[in-house]
Amino acid sequence: QEEKLWNATKTTACVLGTGLLIFTALVNSVSWYVQNIWETSGHFWQTTWLKFYYLFEGKEWTIFLLGAALVPSLAFWCFNGILMVADITGKPTFITRYRIQLGKNDPVDTKKLRQAIYIALCNQFFVSLPMLVPMFYIMKWWGNTFSKELPTFHWFLVELSIFTVIEEILFYYSHRLVHLPLLYKHIHKKHHEWTAPIGVVSIYAHPVEHMLSNTLPVMTGPMIMGSHIASITAWFSLALITTSISHCGYHLPFLPSPEFHDFHHLKFNQCYGVLGVLDYLHGTDRVFRQTKAYERHRVLLSLTPLSESIPEAPTRAE
Numbered sequence: 001q002e003e004k005l006w007n008a009t010k011t012t013a014c015v016l017g018t019g020l021l022i023f024t025a026l027v028n029s030v031s032w033y034v035q036n037i038w039e040t041s042g043h044f045w046q047t048t049w050l051k052f053y054y055l056f057e058g059k060e061w062t063i064f065l066l067g068a069a070l071v072p073s074l075a076f077w078c079f080n081g082i083l084m085v086a087d088i089t090g091k092p093t094f095i096t097r098y099r100i101q102l103g104k105n106d107p108v109d110t111k112k113l114r115q116a117i118y119i120a121l122c123n124q125f126f127v128s129l130p131m132l133v134p135m136f137y138i139m140k141w142w143g144n145t146f147s148k149e150l151p152t153f154h155w156f157l158v159e160l161s162i163f164t165v166i167e168e169i170l171f172y173y174s175h176r177l178v179h180l181p182l183l184y185k186h187i188h189k190k191h192h193e194w195t196a197p198i199g200v201v202s203i204y205a206h207p208v209e210h211m212l213s214n215t216l217p218v219m220t221g222p223m224i225m226g227s228h229i230a231s232i233t234a235w236f237s238l239a240l241i242t243t244s245i246s247h248c249g250y251h252l253p254f255l256p257s258p259e260f261h262d263f264h265h266l267k268f269n270q271c272y273g274v275l276g277v278l279d280y281l282h283g284t285d286r287v288f289r290q291t292k293a294y295e296r297h298r299v300l301l302s303l304t305p306l307s308e309s310i311p312e313a314p315t316r317a318e
Helices: 002-055 060-089 110-142 153-177 181-186 188-193 199-203 207-225 229-247 259-267 277-282
Strands: none
Touching: 060 110, 060 199, 060 229, 110 199, 110 207, 153 207, 153 229, 153 277, 181 188, 188 207, 199 207, 199 229, 207 229, 229 259
16 A cells, blocks of 8 residues: 555656646746737726726626626526537537437437426525625635736636646545445435436536535635636636536537546446546546546547547447
């Protein structure tokens, strides 16, 4: 066990060290160009933010509600609305040909879908929305959330990195916790009713799980950092769309790979995290790494579905 821990520590140090060097190089090159673009359009965004701020007469609760609840929710339902059309009708075929679990949800069970939509809406209105109240007062205590000056691009990148790390840690361990037999039976089993998930299932969960495992990991980063409402809006929207992609059941071109979390729904005891770093360190992705799904776990940069270019190995009967 000590040797295994030492090897894992060395591997982690190597990965983090290499990642830090690459990240530093990218920050000094790519972000320089992006920063120039950001500064060029900075006056536009700053002016737009001030117009929005004064439109609501600086009413911070209204601004917070719109930024932390309404905009992310619209992003979630607009994105999932497109996916649900494909799930129900099988059209456009451009989307459905990228299905991960072939033959599943083709078409989706509309009764199950209605239930998933109902639970998702309940979680948003009766769990996520009330949780914004204490968050609002924590943000006010920091005193920067409703500043008339927007954060710089570099600072937003720093915040985004910290948010991602915090979410990965909190989600991984809370997710493994609800897989304990007692908690799984009474709480997490609802989410796993979908062995072949679709986008809206990302927030189809027991209210306790939605609070502790879905919402809190995403909210904690901004609360620790005392982030601006613009950063919170962008992060919440990004988090909802990303988790929808992870659950959508389609490995679409140029989008993040959903193979990792889709495999979790298929096998239940693998791939608990978001990024996969903690799964690697804890060995909870060993089975996944031996599958074709692992080979397909990358950004698709062509229009040929990976289920065709990297098909499953034929069975003996075949």
